[in-house]
Amino acid sequence: MFKAKPGMGEEATKRIAAALPAVEAETGTTLWLVLRSNADADRIFLVDLFDSEASLNAHMSGSAAAQIFATVPELLAADPELHPSAVIASKPAA
Template identity: 75%
Template sequence: MTTVAGVIVFKAKPGLGEEVARRVAAALPAVETERGTLLWLVLRSNADADRIFLVDLFDGEQSLTNHMNGDAASLIFATVPGLLAEDPEMHPSTVVAAKTTR
């Protein structure tokens, strides 16, 4: 099982959650070219519309490093920070349990 994951939490300025989600999601074409990124989700909280979660799963540490230094991350960090109420929370993570479909 792949165990390398990441979660980034973006807290948008009040009322800008939809725009932050749109800008983060705009990186999808770049992510689609990354061989080692197995899962990439952009989620907008139903409990707080100004909180956006980016969840990803990688086939190894090198793929995580490549992703964080790649076009998707560059696009996000070039277009999103001015809309945020605080710095993004980065949570490098280890998968403990998972259910997948294939």
């Protein structure tokens, strides 16, 4: 989760979303979503899924993560919160 400085949520969201082309080139990233809260426009969620631990590690050391961590931190009120998680249940996309 990213908490932008007051009023910087839109710009932070744009900078995070700009990494999409790099993510699209990652074969092991099976889902990548950038969500901006309707309740708090300065709160951004990045949800991603990987087909393996190796793919997660490749993503975190790859160009998408590098781009985000090079362009977004100056807009943030706090360090990003990372919450590695396991999928417990899901509904496939239509």
